[in-house]
Amino acid sequence: MDAIEIKQLEKIYTEGKKALDDISLVVPEGTIFGFLGPNGAGKTTTVKLLNGILNPTRGEMRVLGLDPVSQAEKLHQSTGVLTEHAGMYDHFSGIDNLRFFGQLFGMTKAESETRGMELLEKLGLTDAAEVKLKSYSTGMRQRLSLARTLIHRPKVLFLDEPTSGLDPESTKSVNELLLELSKEEGTTIFLCTHQLRYAQEICNEYGLMDNGQLLALGSLEQLRRRTFDHYKLIIETDVMPPSLNSKRIRENVYEFSFQEKAEVPQLVKAIVQQGGNISQVTPMDYSLEDIYFALLEGGEEHV
Ligand SMILES: Nc1ncnc2c1ncn2[C@@H]1O[C@H](COP(=O)(O)OP(=O)(O)OP(=O)(O)O)[C@@H](O)[C@H]1O
Ligand SMILES: [Mg+2]
Incomplete structure (x- = not known):
């Protein structure tokens, strides 16, 4: 009920x-x-x-x-x-x-x-x-x-x-x-x-x-799902190939945005192939706070 x-x-x-x-x-x-x-x-x-x-x-x-x-x-x-x-x-x-x-x-x-x-x-x-x-x-x-x-x-x-x-x-x-x-x-x-x-x-x-x-x-x-159409991932590595579309957060720590989870293994492989030693891969979930601000800023149609 x-x-x-x-x-x-x-x-x-x-x-x-x-x-x-x-x-x-x-x-x-x-x-x-x-x-x-x-x-x-x-x-x-x-x-x-x-x-x-x-x-x-x-x-x-x-x-x-x-x-x-x-x-x-x-x-x-x-x-x-x-x-x-x-x-x-x-x-x-x-x-x-x-x-x-x-x-x-x-x-x-x-x-x-x-x-x-x-x-x-x-x-x-x-x-x-x-x-x-x-x-x-x-x-x-x-x-x-x-x-x-x-x-x-x-x-x-x-x-x-x-x-x-x-x-x-x-x-x-x-x-x-x-x-x-x-x-x-x-x-x-x-x-x-x-x-x-x-x-x-x-x-x-x-x-x-x-x-x-x-x-x-x-x-x-x-x-x-309604608010964000992509995932985020944080990778710690000593080498980051510039060809990969990453955002540097701080030394040896990079953020990636991607559409499909299937892209992750390819990404990791590309870093390793170009000499990177990966020490950590952390998937990032959007928090309630991220969603809250995105929805308020978006001023979406009301339900
Ligand atoms: N007794 C009242 N007379 C006239 N307007 C009121 C009255 N109580 C609330 N309002 C107005 O109604 C709207 C909604 O107020 P409400 O108190 O429900 O908001 P709220 O979401 O609880 O906000 P807050 O997070 O500040 O507690 C506001 O614009 C407020 O000024
Ligand atoms: Mg209130």
């Missing part, structure tokens, strides 16, 4: 700003979907619409088969949303906050405590469990917000910039937790982020937004 379905969604704010222009996409259950795009692209607007926080101007949406506008309350039992402003209580400790929100979702005190402590541990907050939220640092607060979002084991998770402002170590633990949720509990994760390197590590599908339009949709491989 598709966890999220969006059809021809449009959002025009009252001031007249068209924040979403005819967006259609589906996110199958269990997917970690990276929703990417520059500032003002429409990512947060989409998350708010999918959570019934905003009403659409036009179009259709379903989350777990439910309409976020008319069935918000029912939907919120099975979804979790993390936005910039997660309301929690400053004078409560970390675990008290989690217990409180767990009970709001109908969990018992004991259940919310067990689940809460488990999440605190996964997010590196065990030592801060009994500390009042008002003494938390920004990054600690952010991790606690994520724990709060996860307390009731949501089936669909909406995360708007969950790791911005986190140090690399905390970012890693958040990413590990998200992967675990997706693998072990089949949680669908709709992830808005600017951290492309981390997104590439965990997402299996992507949507790229720009200025209210969806520029591209698909897996990394699909986006790669």
Whole structure:
């Protein structure tokens, strides 16, 4: 089943700003979907619409088969949303906050405590469990917000910039937790982020937004194929025949672009035949970041 379905969604704010222009996409259950795009692209607007926080101007949406506008309350039992402003209580400790929100979702005190402590541990907050939220640092607060979002084991998770402002170590633990949720509990994760390197590590599908339009949709491989029609290869060699069309990166290191993988053995043979000692051949894959910039610069037709 598709966890999220969006059809021809449009959002025009009252001031007249068209924040979403005819967006259609589906996110199958269990997917970690990276929703990417520059500032003002429409990512947060989409998350708010999918959570019934905003009403659409036009179009259709379903989350777990439910309409976020008319069935918000029912939907919120099975979804979790993390936005910039997660309301929690400053004078409560970390675990008290989690217990409180767990009970709001109908969990018992004991259940919310067990689940809460488990999440605190996964997010590196065990030592801060009994500390009042008002003494938390920004990054600690952010991790606690994520724990709060996860307390009731949501089936669909909406995360708007969950790791911005986190140090690399905390970012890693958040990413590990998200992967675990997706693998072990089949949680669908709709992830808005600017951290492309981390997104590439965990997402299996992507949507790229720009200025209210969806520029591209698909897996990394699909986006790669769509964006670049060639491969790249780095060769380290002491001799590089000038007849071969290479780009020198630094001493003894050269980059090649080619269309077909079958060209590689010929290339290596030509270097060796002309006296080159090859010490390393490294295929280069275009990263999500390469693809992101290429697609944005290309200003492709929207899907
Ligand atoms: N409440 C609002 N009223 C009017 N316009 C808004 C409102 N919220 C957002 N917008 C506009 O809608 C567009 C999309 O904003 P949105 O917050 O969805 O972008 P975003 O992709 O989340 O950007 P960012 O990466 O900066 O978080 C922007 O042009 C923004 O100025
Ligand atoms: Mg945003």
